[in-house]
Every structure is written in C-alpha cells, then in structure tokens.
Amino acid sequence: MSIPVNPPSGFRDFLPEACARREFAVRVISEVYRSFGFEPISTSAVEDLAVLTGKGGGENEKLIFKILKRGEKLDAARAENGELSDLGLRFDLTLPLSRFYAKHQSQLPHPFKAFHIGPVWRAERAQKGRYREFYQCDADIIGSESPLCEVEVISAILTAFERMGFADATVHLNDRALVYAALAQAGVPEDKRGQACIALDKLDKMPRESVEAELLGLLGAEPVAALQKTLMAEASGAAADLSAYEAAGPQSYQRLAWIAKELAASGWTHVRVNPSLMRGLDYYTGPVFEFRHAKLSGSLGGGGRYDRLSEKFGGPAVPACGASIGFERLLLLLEESGAGAASTGPExxxxxxxxxxxxxxxxxxxxxxxxxxxxxxxxxxxxxxxxxxxxxxxxxxxxxxxxxxxxxxxxxxxxxxxxxxxxxxxxxxxxxxx
Amino acid sequence: MSIPVNPPSGFRDFLPEACARREFAVRVISEVYRSFGFEPISTSAVEDLAVLTGKGGGENEKLIFKILKRGEKLDAARAENGELSDLGLRFDLTLPLSRFYAKHQSQLPHPFKAFHIGPVWRAERAQKGRYREFYQCDADIIGSESPLCEVEVISAILTAFERMGFADATVHLNDRALVYAALAQAGVPEDKRGQACIALDKLDKMPRESVEAELLGLLGAEPVAALQKTLMAEASGAAADLSAYEAAGPQSYQRLAWIAKELAASGWTHVRVNPSLMRGLDYYTGPVFEFRHAKLSGSLGGGGRYDRLSEKFGGPAVPACGASIGFERLLLLLEESGAGAASTGPExxxxxxxxxxxxxxxxxxxxxxxxxxxxxxxxxxxxxxxxxxxxxxxxxxxxxxxxxxxxxxxxxxxxxxxxxxxxxxxxxxxxxxx
Structure with missing residues (x-):
C-alpha cells in the first residue's frame, strides 16, 4: 500500500513563496494591532470538549474535530459504548479567549485589549476556498461596555487592510439588539425571533424568493411586509429605511450611528449601517460588523459585541467586543495584488x-x-x-x-x-x- | 456542571509577556535560518494516520493524538468495531517534511534547504517541563550527501543560540553507522545490535549499573568489556578511546572528524565526538548530533542524517539531514537570562x-x-x-x-x-x- 503524499482533504502545504506572503500578512497585522495597544496572547490548539460544546459555539459545534481518548479510557468507552472523545481542536479563537480571560484575568490589565493569531480547525466539507485548517487574526477588548471598543477594533482592522493596499475595504454595521427590536416592532412574537434571524441570514446566500417564502410561512404576510423596509431591504437592492429602523430601537441605533460617525472622522469613508447584516454566531449581544471588498464575494472578516459569553465559564457577564480577519480571503487579495511577495532571495x-x-x-x-x-x-x-x-x-x-x-x-x-x-x-x- | 477554565493537562496558555518572548525566539531563529539560505515551508497540523504510523516514527507513534472519524464513517466503524480514527496530529516536523518533499519536489530548488517552525503534539504523560503541545524549529537539507549539510545545519542552530546569548552551547557528534560498526567490532551479532542501541540510549537516563546488567544479559561479558572504551565510556565519566572508535569505521569516523574540524574553524569551540550519543529515532542513517547547555539537563535540540525516510512515500532513497531546536527548553534559558523580554509597551x-x-x-x-x-x-x-x-x-x-x-x-x-x-x-x- 502506498502512503499518501497529499495533505488530508481540506488541509494544505505552503511552499516558500506562499509562506513568505502569509508571514508578511501576519507581521503587518501584528504591528498594527500592537500600535493600537492590543497585546498578544496564545491559547492551546486543543481544548476540553466541554469548553467547545454547549452555549456559544452555535453551528460551529457540529464541525469540531474530536480527539480520540487514549489507553484505558478508550477501552472503557468502547466497552460501554460511551463517549469516545475527551478533547477537540478549537474551531475559533473567541471561545478560547473567553476561557483564557476567565482563568487569567487577575494577571491582566483591565480592560484587556488582546490579539490572537493562529490556526483553527473545522470539519467542513472541503470546497474551493474553504479549508479545514485556516488562520484567524482576532482583536478583542474585554471588560468595557464603551462603543469606543467597536471603533478601536474596527479601526485597527481597517488600518491593517490599508497597510496591505486595501484601503477600499468597506465595513457594514448592524446591532443584534436592534434586529430584535425591529422584529418586535414588525409584530414578530418573541418565540419566533430566533428562527426569523436564521432565515434572514440566508438572504445573501440563497434566492430572495425562497427566503421570503420561508418567512411568510413562519411569520405571515404583515410582519414580512414591515420587514421589507428594514431587515430585508438589502436583498431587494433598495436602500433601507433607516429612520424606521431607528424608531425600532433609538438607543441602540444612536450607539451605532456614533460608531459610524467616529469611523468616518477617522477617515474611513466606506462605512454603512446595514440592517440586513446578521452574522451567524448566537453569542452576539449588541453591535455586529462585517468587512467586505469589491473583489471578493462573502466577507473579509467581521465581529461584534458578546457581553455574555463569559457566563459559560461560571463568572458574571463581562462586556466584550472583538473581530476576526478573514485571513485566507485576505491572502487571495494579496496574491492577486502581488503585495507581500517573497523578496529577492539571498544576497x-x-x-x-x-x-x-x-x-x-x-x-x-x-x-x-x-x-x-x-x-x-x-x-x-x-x-x-x-x-x-x-x-x-x-x-x-x-x-x-x-x-x-x-x-x-x-x-x-x-x-x-x-x-x-x-x-x-x-x-x-x-x-x-x- | 462548571466548564473548565484551565487548558487541558499538558497544554498551555501564554500571557502577553510569554508571547513576546516566544515571538522573539521565533524571529531570531527565522532570521538566522534565512541568512544561511534556508527557505520557510509549512505543512498541515493534521496528517493522514497512514503518514504518521509505520516506518519512521519509532517510539513517537505511540504518542499520536488521533482524530475521531466523523458522520457515517464513524457510525460504520463503531458498528463493525473497526478503526475509529483516520487522521492524527503531527508529532514532529520531519515526517511531514518528507511527505511535503515527495509531493512538491519538482517545484523546489535542488538540493532543498528548508526551515519549518510550528507546533507538534504528543500524548505523553504531562510532567514538569514536558508538554503535550510544543514548538519545533527545524532546519533540513534534502537531496545532498555532502557533509557540508551537517556543517550548515549545525552552524545555523549554533548561530541562533549565539544571537540569543547562548554562545556556550555545546554540540555532541556521533554517527549511527559508526555505532553499528563498533557493535560489530565488539562481536555483537547483527540481530542484537538494535536492542543494544536501545539499551545504550538509556545510559543518560538510568543508573549505569542497571543498563550494564541489561547489556550483560543481552550480549555477554566480552562485548560489553569491549564497548566500555567507546560507546559506554561517557557513562563512566572516562574519555572515550577515539582511536579504537575510528578503527571500527574509518570512513564514517573521518567524515565526522571533518564536520568537527569545520565547525571548529567556524569558531565553534564546544564541539566533541561522543560515541555514546544515540538519539532515539530509528530513521537516522549517518551522523547524529545533539545540542546541550550547562544550565539544562537533557538536550537543547538535535538531529542527524536520514537518507532513507523518503522511501516511506514510495520514492527512491533521497539523502537528507536536519535538526530541530528544543524550543521549550530554549525558552527556559531565555526566561532565566531575561533576553527577549517584552519591550516597554506603547509609547x-x-x-x-x-x-x-x-x-x-x-x-x-x-x-x-x-x-x-x-x-x-x-x-x-x-x-x-x-x-x-x-x-x-x-x-x-x-x-x-x-x-x-x-x-x-x-x-x-x-x-x-x-x-x-x-x-x-x-x-x-x-x-x-x-
């Protein structure tokens, strides 16, 4: 039997030129994060399964690469038809950061501005541009409710993009609380708001008609008509009615508007409030945002506020806000632009x-x-x-x-x-x- | 049930100061490797189990973290009481490099000088200073039989140590072929030489008496007496009889002497031929070496020539030589010396x-x-x-x-x-x- 020379499906090798480009991107991102006062941390690639499963992971939990128990514990699990796995590979850097903070907070500045760059693993079906091992480059601020956090995190990432030649990246802003307020205003009962969000999140991946049909079945005609001007406006190519959106949740909206204004004052002109932006993860509690670039379908990263993730680890709710750069997509842009190419080799x-x-x-x-x-x-x-x-x-x-x-x-x-x-x-x- | 805030046993988090020190070491090592003409590569953290098991891994195979199959394949494996795992975490960087080279060699310079820095995982019992996730920093030259390879690899690593303030690191040299020749000269029959090496390898970890007893039982008195002057000299604190050792395998010995001479000419004064140096891995075929430092028990890294590992991937034997820095031990030295400490923070x-x-x-x-x-x-x-x-x-x-x-x-x-x-x-x- 011959032994495979390819990495497993969905995994990759990097030759020297690709390595140099990845190192360039990591270096620029690290330098920018540092210049904003974020400090580097690192967590283990492997976590207890109990950390990775349960509240917080959402859809990603299904995608955990689980590690087989070893020795006697494995024998016992097989004999009893029990749980075969005790550990798993991390599928993002946010959950590990929350564990890290719960463990080490007494030794950290308060609030804590952290950055974390490293690989994560997801057992997804491998397809073009989607990998089972990929890098994330996160910046987070833990311990502050101030919307300054959103401005700092978003500015840092836009600055990193700018340094790599992508000053034209856009940022879309929304607020999870505002989405719920708009659903309430449209007459969606509380117990259907979660499902409605999941359906709305499909608007940028599936035909508008099928999502509308799903929403009509779930909510009825009247709420769907009300949502057309706000949460569903983007999909029909119309401008959202932002004053209707503001009326749904004035306080949340004003916070979002302040974030947008400060980003504009910082010179970031491609900033917009987009009521249809959902972001998949269920741990977000407030503002959410996503980076996009004209040359890419899908996002170049994103993030949001997750004020309650800390409760998973038995502590009180600790306000937190963070974002992740879509590193592999950024690398596609870098490859096309030629930036970060390997220099000339040895003298x-x-x-x-x-x-x-x-x-x-x-x-x-x-x-x-x-x-x-x-x-x-x-x-x-x-x-x-x-x-x-x-x-x-x-x-x-x-x-x-x-x-x-x-x-x-x-x-x-x-x-x-x-x-x-x-x-x-x-x-x-x-x-x-x- | 409360969710653990600690990383799993044997795994670690790194706070900003420790991160800064690790980044410092990685940066120095990368710069030195580059200055010697080594190019960066990267392979997947996860490999097919078939790559990790079988010839080449030796003792380390027992230490593989195996990844559970998923979906229907897992159901089938459970039902049939079959193999539950299809993938595993790499336990070193040498085996992945050999796979990488077998796959990509047509796109690479010949010979190929590569460096590879990243984490590896071993399911060892966690104990002080021994971790289940740790970094390796390898430099390898594939495709050349020349002893210049050994000089280059060893010099690069000694230079990296020197840049970090450890110019007093020593390097011990031996040759796997020479060890076998000495065993033959001492009258050890061919079928017992492997076992003898395994016993001899214990001399730096176990009491000399018990190893001697094991060897006496295995080989008898006469061979053991002959080995006291060469392979066993180090353990008794006596100087090895290098002329007796040279007589066992003049050609191998002269190659080793040339390597030692060139290292000395490069200004590395702490270089010695040490007949008792075994190095654990069974894929070594020629010179082996190990770095040590007075402040540490055990090694600061090591390596050797492995001219036949490529055969595992179905190709012809390709000469290869490489070494790995004991990164976690190096970090202990850095921590003690204070070098690479986090700089002063933001201005x-x-x-x-x-x-x-x-x-x-x-x-x-x-x-x-x-x-x-x-x-x-x-x-x-x-x-x-x-x-x-x-x-x-x-x-x-x-x-x-x-x-x-x-x-x-x-x-x-x-x-x-x-x-x-x-x-x-x-x-x-x-x-x-x-």
Missing part, C-alpha cells in the same frame, strides 16, 4: 567548485554571514551548471565562485545573476560590502 | 477624561498612530485613577490626558509614567515627536 549564493576547494567556500559564506549578510551555500559539490541553476531557483542576487585560479590569486569570482556581469573581487571587499 | 496611553471629551482622545490617538507611533487608547470612560493603573499595567511610557482645561487651551497633559513629570504640550508637537 549571495556561494558555489562549491570542488571538494578540494570546499573549505574556501565555507569560509567565505561564514565571513559574509558574520557581518549580517544573507549567504546561501550550495550544500554539495555538483556540476557548476546545476549549482547556477540552484542559485537562480533561490533568486540569489549574486553567485560567488572560488575556483583554482581565484584561490591562487586570493580572489572571488562574483556573477550578478540578473545582468550576467562577472567580476573578480577580494573576499574582504565583498565582506565589507564593496 | 503613549491616551486616557479618556469623560464622555464629552471622548472624541478628543480618539482624535489624538488617531493622529499619533498615523505617524507610526504606538498609542493605546483607554477603551472606556472610567475614573482617572483606574485609567492610570491601566496605563501602568500596559507599561506605557507616557499617559496623555485632555481634560476640560486642556481642551479649552488646545493642549494635552503628558505625564511621564517613569518620572511622574507632567507637562502641557500642543497635540501637534506630540505628533511631531517633540
């Missing part, structure tokens, strides 16, 4: 003329590296033709050769791999940067 | 006097960030005392306040949090760096 690639001169090459590489230069060394003594091919593949700027003549004269032959120009130079001069 | 922490002046603070933070300064903003409008406490906890250099008087005068109050000195300054001057 020097030192070739090895033959075994008798191997030490000369090693010495030259050593001296170049000692002064901080990047110097690749061909790891062998193959034909020079293969070695030049290697230097080209590494995108080195210069190939350096010490053959018998050069060695006798105390010189190095330096070939500029772009122009093809060759020159003889003393090793000390190369090291000195001449 | 500014902008406080928020009250809600009516909130926008003034937001504007000031915005202008400071726009010119590249790090400016935290207190996310709320609490009491100033709490806000100063926050600024201290963030290790900010200066707290900035715009109260009613400052706002009226168009000024900002800047407090140096180290000296306590306060001054009034125009916002534009702060932004201009005055």
């Amino acid at each position: 020097f690639c030192v070739l090895v003329f033959d075994e008798s001169l191997r030490e000369k090459s090693l010495e030259l590489a050593r001296h170049l590296r000692a002064v901080g230069k990047t110097a690749d060394l061909y790891p062998g003594t193959g034909k020079l033709k293969a070695q030049f091919k290697y230097a080209d593949a590494k995108r080195a700027a210069h190939a350096l050769i010490i053959g018998p003549d050069e060695a006798a004269a105390g010189m190095v032959k330096a070939k500029n791999l772009k122009t093809g120009e060759e020159r003889l130079v003393k090793a000390e001069e190369l090291v000195a940067g001449k | 500014f922490c902008v406080l928020v006097f009250d809600e009516s002046l909130r926008e003034k603070s937001l504007e000031l933070a915005r202008h400071l960030r726009a010119v590249g300064k790090t400016a935290d903003l207190y996310p709320g409008t609490g009491k100033l005392k709490a806000q100063f406490k926050y600024a201290d906890a963030k290790r900010a250099a200066h707290a900035l306040i715009i109260g009613p008087d400052e706002a009226a005068a168009g000024m900002v109050k800047a407090k140096n949090l180290k000296t306590g000195e306060e001054r009034l300054v125009k916002a534009e001057e702060l932004v201009a760096g005055k």
Whole structure:
C-alpha cells in the first residue's frame, strides 16, 4: 500500500513563496494591532470538549474535530459504548479567549485589549476556498461596555487592510439588539425571533424568493411586509429605511450611528449601517460588523459585541467586543495584488567548485554571514551548471565562485545573476560590502 | 456542571509577556535560518494516520493524538468495531517534511534547504517541563550527501543560540553507522545490535549499573568489556578511546572528524565526538548530533542524517539531514537570562477624561498612530485613577490626558509614567515627536 503524499482533504502545504506572503500578512497585522495597544496572547490548539460544546459555539459545534481518548479510557468507552472523545481542536479563537480571560484575568490589565493569531480547525466539507485548517487574526477588548471598543477594533482592522493596499475595504454595521427590536416592532412574537434571524441570514446566500417564502410561512404576510423596509431591504437592492429602523430601537441605533460617525472622522469613508447584516454566531449581544471588498464575494472578516459569553465559564457577564480577519480571503487579495511577495532571495549564493576547494567556500559564506549578510551555500559539490541553476531557483542576487585560479590569486569570482556581469573581487571587499 | 477554565493537562496558555518572548525566539531563529539560505515551508497540523504510523516514527507513534472519524464513517466503524480514527496530529516536523518533499519536489530548488517552525503534539504523560503541545524549529537539507549539510545545519542552530546569548552551547557528534560498526567490532551479532542501541540510549537516563546488567544479559561479558572504551565510556565519566572508535569505521569516523574540524574553524569551540550519543529515532542513517547547555539537563535540540525516510512515500532513497531546536527548553534559558523580554509597551496611553471629551482622545490617538507611533487608547470612560493603573499595567511610557482645561487651551497633559513629570504640550508637537 502506498502512503499518501497529499495533505488530508481540506488541509494544505505552503511552499516558500506562499509562506513568505502569509508571514508578511501576519507581521503587518501584528504591528498594527500592537500600535493600537492590543497585546498578544496564545491559547492551546486543543481544548476540553466541554469548553467547545454547549452555549456559544452555535453551528460551529457540529464541525469540531474530536480527539480520540487514549489507553484505558478508550477501552472503557468502547466497552460501554460511551463517549469516545475527551478533547477537540478549537474551531475559533473567541471561545478560547473567553476561557483564557476567565482563568487569567487577575494577571491582566483591565480592560484587556488582546490579539490572537493562529490556526483553527473545522470539519467542513472541503470546497474551493474553504479549508479545514485556516488562520484567524482576532482583536478583542474585554471588560468595557464603551462603543469606543467597536471603533478601536474596527479601526485597527481597517488600518491593517490599508497597510496591505486595501484601503477600499468597506465595513457594514448592524446591532443584534436592534434586529430584535425591529422584529418586535414588525409584530414578530418573541418565540419566533430566533428562527426569523436564521432565515434572514440566508438572504445573501440563497434566492430572495425562497427566503421570503420561508418567512411568510413562519411569520405571515404583515410582519414580512414591515420587514421589507428594514431587515430585508438589502436583498431587494433598495436602500433601507433607516429612520424606521431607528424608531425600532433609538438607543441602540444612536450607539451605532456614533460608531459610524467616529469611523468616518477617522477617515474611513466606506462605512454603512446595514440592517440586513446578521452574522451567524448566537453569542452576539449588541453591535455586529462585517468587512467586505469589491473583489471578493462573502466577507473579509467581521465581529461584534458578546457581553455574555463569559457566563459559560461560571463568572458574571463581562462586556466584550472583538473581530476576526478573514485571513485566507485576505491572502487571495494579496496574491492577486502581488503585495507581500517573497523578496529577492539571498544576497549571495556561494558555489562549491570542488571538494578540494570546499573549505574556501565555507569560509567565505561564514565571513559574509558574520557581518549580517544573507549567504546561501550550495550544500554539495555538483556540476557548476546545476549549482547556477540552484542559485537562480533561490533568486540569489549574486553567485560567488572560488575556483583554482581565484584561490591562487586570493580572489572571488562574483556573477550578478540578473545582468550576467562577472567580476573578480577580494573576499574582504565583498565582506565589507564593496 | 462548571466548564473548565484551565487548558487541558499538558497544554498551555501564554500571557502577553510569554508571547513576546516566544515571538522573539521565533524571529531570531527565522532570521538566522534565512541568512544561511534556508527557505520557510509549512505543512498541515493534521496528517493522514497512514503518514504518521509505520516506518519512521519509532517510539513517537505511540504518542499520536488521533482524530475521531466523523458522520457515517464513524457510525460504520463503531458498528463493525473497526478503526475509529483516520487522521492524527503531527508529532514532529520531519515526517511531514518528507511527505511535503515527495509531493512538491519538482517545484523546489535542488538540493532543498528548508526551515519549518510550528507546533507538534504528543500524548505523553504531562510532567514538569514536558508538554503535550510544543514548538519545533527545524532546519533540513534534502537531496545532498555532502557533509557540508551537517556543517550548515549545525552552524545555523549554533548561530541562533549565539544571537540569543547562548554562545556556550555545546554540540555532541556521533554517527549511527559508526555505532553499528563498533557493535560489530565488539562481536555483537547483527540481530542484537538494535536492542543494544536501545539499551545504550538509556545510559543518560538510568543508573549505569542497571543498563550494564541489561547489556550483560543481552550480549555477554566480552562485548560489553569491549564497548566500555567507546560507546559506554561517557557513562563512566572516562574519555572515550577515539582511536579504537575510528578503527571500527574509518570512513564514517573521518567524515565526522571533518564536520568537527569545520565547525571548529567556524569558531565553534564546544564541539566533541561522543560515541555514546544515540538519539532515539530509528530513521537516522549517518551522523547524529545533539545540542546541550550547562544550565539544562537533557538536550537543547538535535538531529542527524536520514537518507532513507523518503522511501516511506514510495520514492527512491533521497539523502537528507536536519535538526530541530528544543524550543521549550530554549525558552527556559531565555526566561532565566531575561533576553527577549517584552519591550516597554506603547509609547503613549491616551486616557479618556469623560464622555464629552471622548472624541478628543480618539482624535489624538488617531493622529499619533498615523505617524507610526504606538498609542493605546483607554477603551472606556472610567475614573482617572483606574485609567492610570491601566496605563501602568500596559507599561506605557507616557499617559496623555485632555481634560476640560486642556481642551479649552488646545493642549494635552503628558505625564511621564517613569518620572511622574507632567507637562502641557500642543497635540501637534506630540505628533511631531517633540
């Protein structure tokens, strides 16, 4: 039986060029988050299943990669037909952050501004652009009810996009409380509001007619007619009636309007209140938001306020607000724009003329590296033709050769791999940067 | 039932200070690897179980965290009492690299110098200093038999240690082929050499007497007496008889001596041939090496040549040599030395006097960030005392306040949090760096 050389379905390898682009994005995002006063944290990839399941995870719970129990516990579980798994891979970074905060809050500044960058795993059916292992880059503020939190989190992410060349990203704002208020105003009874939200959330993925039919069946004609001007306006391509929306929940609306105004004052012109924005997760309690870009269908990330997630861990409700960058989609934009591409490779690639001169090459590489230069060394003594091919593949700027003549004269032959120009130079001069 | 706030046993959270130290180490190691011409790669955290099991993994196979099958496949496996798992978490980075190379080699330079930094997982019993999730930082050269590979890999890692303040790390060298040759010379029959190696590998963990008793039972008195001068010398604190060792396998020994000589020529003075060095993994075929430091028991990393691991993936034998940094142990040294500690925090922490002046603070933070300064903003409008406490906890250099008087005068109050000195300054001057 042959062993697979592909990663499992939905998982990926990254070659050097892709790695360089991902590292570039992580570096820019980290620097921007830091400049806003967010501090890095990290949690374990593996969590107790009890943390991952139950209130908070919503749809994502079905997507947990569960880890098999081990040893005697596994034997017992099999014998009793019991639970086979005790641990699971995290499916987002928000739930782990809430656990982290519940555990470590006495050691943290208050409020706590955190950022967290790392992989998450979801057992989804693999399809184009959807992976089972992908990165998230979250920024969160825990412990403050102020709408400054929303402004900070959204500004930080828009700044990161801008630094990568995507100043034209848009942000859509809504408020979960306002959605519920609009449903109430439209006459939707309390016990049907959750279902209505789930149906409304499908408006950007499914034909409008089928969602309307579902809502008509669920709510009847009158409420659906009322919702056409607010929560359903986006799907019909009409502008939402924002004054009707404001009337449903004046306080929530004014908070949202303040956030939009401050973002505009910060120079972010692509900001809009969008009553049809739902965001899938059921732990949101207030403002929600989503980043979009004209070149992508779907979102470039999003987030919102989740003031009650902390209760899952037995503590009191702690106000919290955070957002996640859609890292893999951002990488698609970066790939297209060419930003963050691998730089030019090493400054020097030192070739090895033959075994008798191997030490000369090693010495030259050593001296170049000692002064901080990047110097690749061909790891062998193959034909020079293969070695030049290697230097080209590494995108080195210069190939350096010490053959018998050069060695006798105390010189190095330096070939500029772009122009093809060759020159003889003393090793000390190369090291000195001449 | 309360939900756990701790990460699972053997797993860890990292607070901002620890994160900063880990990022420092990753950055230094990456920069050094790059300067030697190694290129970054990344593989999936999850592999098919068939990749992780079978030849190559050795003892580590028992330590795989296996992932439960999902949906119908799980139901079928339970019903048939079959294999419950199809995937697993990687337990090292070498096996994934071999799979990666088998898959992607046509797109890679030849030979291929790769580095790979990331977490691995082992279902070991958790104990002090031993974790179930930990980082590895590997450098490998695939496709070359030259001992230059060993010199490059070892030099790169010693350079990384040196940059972090540990120029006094030592490297121990041995050769798997030479060990077998010495066993043959001592009269150990071929079918007992594997077992003998396993017993010898225990010499640095168990009392010498019990290992000797095991070897006597396995081999008899004469071979054990012969091995006392070579493979067993280290355990008795005596210097090994290197000329006897050389006689066992002159060619392998000379290669090892050349590697040691070139490392010494590179300025690495703490290099020694140590016949008792075994290294646990059964895929090593030639030179093996291990890094140590006086302040740590056990190793600071290690590696070796594994010329036949590629055969696992159905291809021909491809020569390969690589090493791994013991990242978690390195972090212990860094923690003790204080290197890589979090820097001073943001240059500014902008406080928020009250809600009516909130926008003034937001504007000031915005202008400071726009010119590249790090400016935290207190996310709320609490009491100033709490806000100063926050600024201290963030290790900010200066707290900035715009109260009613400052706002009226168009000024900002800047407090140096180290000296306590306060001054009034125009916002534009702060932004201009005055």
